[in-house]
Amino acid sequence: MLKKERHAYIMKQINLHNKVLSSDLSIQLDVSEDTIRRDLNELGEDGKLLKVHGGALSKSFHFPFQENEVYAQSAKRSVALKAISLIKEGMVVLTGGGTTMIELAKLIPADLEATFFTISPLVALELVEHQKLTVILIGGQLSKNAHINIGASVINDLSEIKVDVCFLGANGIDAKEGITDSDWEVVQVKKAMIKCTSKIAILSISEKLNSVQKMRVCGLNEVSHFITELEPKSVELDSFKDFNLNII
Known part of the structure; x- marks a missing residue:
């Protein structure tokens, strides 16, 4: 595979998935990890990604980000707009993090009165702009990769609430493997979020369909609403x- 093709695959x-590991890319592209590290360094120097130890992060997911750096923003806004239809007056809502959740927060109707719990500081900052919303940020250790709060204190706080609907993003989604992710601590928090409600809405752009990450969050039989x-x-x-x- 030519270097240009490798770079295109890496950026895709x-x-x-917001994050890539050099070890995974080495297997997927059948090249050495040294080759992958050189590729990531070049892409980082070109300003296309953020090189970190063992891999790289998406610039569109890293704060502060510019509007024009959000990948597939139009599709994510469409997903968020559909998700708004599930939120009713007086509801208690729980959200995860990510750029699609930020789009959801931006699109909340100005006259809606509801309570929002979130594990994402960035989502909380968008939600708090809506004067009639009560916004509760569930605190803990801030993940440098996922930009959500993680850890035992978050999981403990989540065990003490019940919500009407929980909105989650999907790093990977597949009919057989269900909802998957690449970060163990993020998976544990998402599992705790799922226990907070009987109505789980998965928000995902269609490009993630039929993709699988290494760690399972839940099966599709546990999901109420699927929005693309x-x-x-x-x-x-x-x-x-x-x-x-x-399916919405």
Whole structure:
């Protein structure tokens, strides 16, 4: 594979999953880790990603980010707009983090009165701009990679609340493997979030469909609503229609 092709593949993966590991890319591209490190260094020097120990992070996910650096922002805004339909007056809502959740926070109607719990400081800052919302940030150790609060204190606080609906992003989503992620601590927090509610809404752009990360968050049988920018009848969603999902 040519270097240009490797770089394109790396950028595709980092834009979709926010983080890549050199070891994983080495296996996927069948090249040495030294080659991958050189590729990541070059892409970092070009300002296309943020090189970190063992891999790289997406610039669009790193704070502070510019509007034009958010990957697939139009699709994420479409997903967020659909998700708004699930939020009703007086609800108690729980959200994860990520750029799609930030789009959701921006689109909350100005006259909506509701209570929002979130594990994301960036989402909380967007939500607090809405005067009629009560915003509660669940605190803990701030993950440098995911920009959400993680750890035992977060999981303990989550065990003490019950919400009407929980909005979660998906790092990987597949009909067989369900919702997956690449960060063990993030997975534990997401599992705790799922226990807070009987209504789980997964928000994901369609490019992440049929992708699998190393660690399982939950099966699709645990999900109530699945929201992408696609039309619900799209053939790309056919493999998800065997589940008892409300595809929006």
